[in-house]
Amino acid sequence: MKVSKAGAAAAVVIALALSATACGSDDKDSGSGGKKIVVGIKFDQPGVGLKTPDGKFTGFDVDVAKYVAGKLGYAEKDIEFKQAPSAQRETLLQNGDVKFIVASYSINDKRKAKVDFAGPYFLAHQDLLVRADDNTITKAADLNNKKLCSVTGSTSAQNVKEKLAPKADLQQVGGYSECITGLENKAVDALTTDNSILAGYAAQPQFKGKFKLVGLNLSNENYGIGLKKGDKDLQTKINAALKDMVKDGSWDKFVKANFGPANYKNEPAPQITEGS
Template sequence: MRARRSTKIIGSVAALAMAAALTACSGDSDTIRIGVKYDQPGLGLDEGGTPVGFDVDVATYIAEHLGYTEDQIEWSEAASANRESFLQQGTVDMILATYSITDERREVVDFAGPYYVAQQDILTAADDTDIESPEDLDGKVLCSASGSRSANNIVDDMGIGAELREAGNYSECLELLSNGTVAAVTTDNTILAGFAAQNPGNYRMTNNPFGEEQYGVGLPKGSTERCEEINEAITQMWDDGSAAQFLEDAFGETDFAYEESTPELAPCA
C-alpha cells in the first residue's frame, strides 16, 4: 500500500510540475523581451524606468505588428558589448540598439531589416575646430564604446593613425571628451546628434558623415520566420509614415539631417 501510495504522490507531483511548466511557457508567450540602449538620447534613453527614443518607437511598432501590446513588452538594457550574448543566451527575444548589420555578427546572430541606415561621424568639444574629417584624427586620441567597430573603421579600415581609447559606453566617452582625455568620439551620426542635442553648446558634430551603418533587429540564430514577420512590419512602418514620425519625434529639434528614405531590406537567411 505504501508503495502504491508513494507512486500516486510522485505521479501527482510530476503532474503538478508539468502543469507549472506549461503555465510558465504560456506566460512567456504573453510577453516579448526586447533589448534597447538606455544611455543614448534620441535613440534609447531610460527615463524613470521606461526607455524612450527612435529605437524604442520602432521596437514597439514591430512588437504590435507581431501581436503584442505595449504593456506586454519587457525592456532590457542592451549595451554594445553584450548584444550577441543576450541573444545567444535567450536573455531577450530581439534587440534594437543601434545594432549595425555586419557579416561578422551574422555568423552568430540573425538580423531583420535594416530599419534605418545611418552614417558615421565625429564629435568634438565645441571650441575644437581642428578636427573636420577622419584624416584630422591622425595622432589624436579617439574614443569609442566597447563592442562597437566605429573607431576601428577609422584606424583599421581607413588606416588613420589615431590612438584608440575604449570606454564601456558612449556616456563614458562623453565624460572623457569633456575632461580632455580624448580629442574626439566617433560613432553613428544618430547617436552623436542625440548627445549633442542633450548638451547644447558643449559639443560639435563635424557633420561630415562617412561610411554606412545599417541598423538591424538582432535575433537569435535560426529566426527566419520571425525575421520575415519583422521585415513586413518595417515595410509597413515606412509606408504608413510612422518611421518618418518617429524620426521627427527623436531628432526634429536638432540640426541633424536624418534620412527619410525607406531602406532596402536584406533577405532573411
C-alpha cells in the same frame, strides 16, 4: 437530468480546454494573450535608446521596438526592455535572454555569422563629435595622435583604427556616456559613432552649444533588428512589420520626434534586404 447536466458540464470543460490549447498555440506564433516579451535596447543613447531617471524609455529604436512588438501581438505593458551594450548583443541573442534587439545594431558579415537580422530599418553614417571650439579635427586623418573615444564592440572604433587613422589613441569604454564625459572634460579629443547617436547627444539640453558634429560620412551603417540565428519565422514577421511602419507613416513620425530637434538630416527609409 443529473447525467445530462454532468455531460453538459464535461462538454464545457472540454471546450474550454480546447480553446485554451488553441490560444496557447496562437500565443506561441503571434505573442498574443498577455505574454511578456524581452527586447534588447540601448539605455544610454539619447534620441536612439535611453532609460530616463524616472525609469521610462525613449528614442527612435524604442519607438521601432514598440511598433514591431505590437505587430507581433504584444501590448506595450507586456514589453520588458533589457539593456543591450554593444559588446553583449550577440551573447544576449544566442543565450535567449532577449527575443530581438533594436539597438543601433549595424548589419555586417561578422555579426551575421553569429546572429540573424531583420531590416534594415535605418541608414546612418559614421561621424565624429568634437568640442564646439575645436577646429583641429575636420577629417578622419586628423585623429592620428589624438585621443579618440568609442564603445567596446563598436564597428566605428574598428573602422577608424584599421582604415582611417591607425595612429589614433583609441580608448574603448563601456558606454557612450563615458565618452561624452571624457570629451567634456578634455580627457579625449573626439567621439566616433553613428551620426544619429551623436546628434542625439548634441541635442540634449545640458550639452547645448558644447559639441558639434564634424559632418563626415565615414561609413554606411544599416541598422537591423537582431534575432537568434535561424529564426526565419520571426525574421519574416519583423520584416513585414517594418514595411508596415514605413507605409503607414510611423517611421517618418518616429524620425521627426527623436532626431528633429537636432536638425538631423536623415536618409530615406532603406529597402529591406535581410531574409530576402
